[in-house]
Amino acid sequence: MRARYIERPGFVWVYTMAKKKQFPLRLDPDLYKAIEQWANDEFRSVNGQIEYLLKQCLIKAGRWKAGQPLEGGKDVDA
Numbered sequence: 001m002r003a004r005y006i007e008r009p010g011f012v013w014v015y016t017m018a019k020k021k022q023f024p025l026r027l028d029p030d031l032y033k034a035i036e037q038w039a040n041d042e043f044r045s046v047n048g049q050i051e052y053l054l055k056q057c058l059i060k061a062g063r064w065k066a067g068q069p070l071e072g073g074k075d076v077d078a
Helices: 028-039 046-060
Strands: 002-008 011-017
Touching: 028 046
Parallel strands: none
Antiparallel strands: 002 011
């Protein structure tokens, strides 16, 4: 895990980022637009929204335990 430092006048934020699997994802432009709007409504990035949606599907299918944190991070809205 690597640390990232962000400096603003009067503030320094330090947070760590877990290594995540990267892969290309091709989406229909209309699907992307709908996900982007939903992400904006919930103050998430598109990537964060897709991760959230996939996790919710895994929980619903019984393939992920609610409350189980994602690798290197806290659980989100389980």
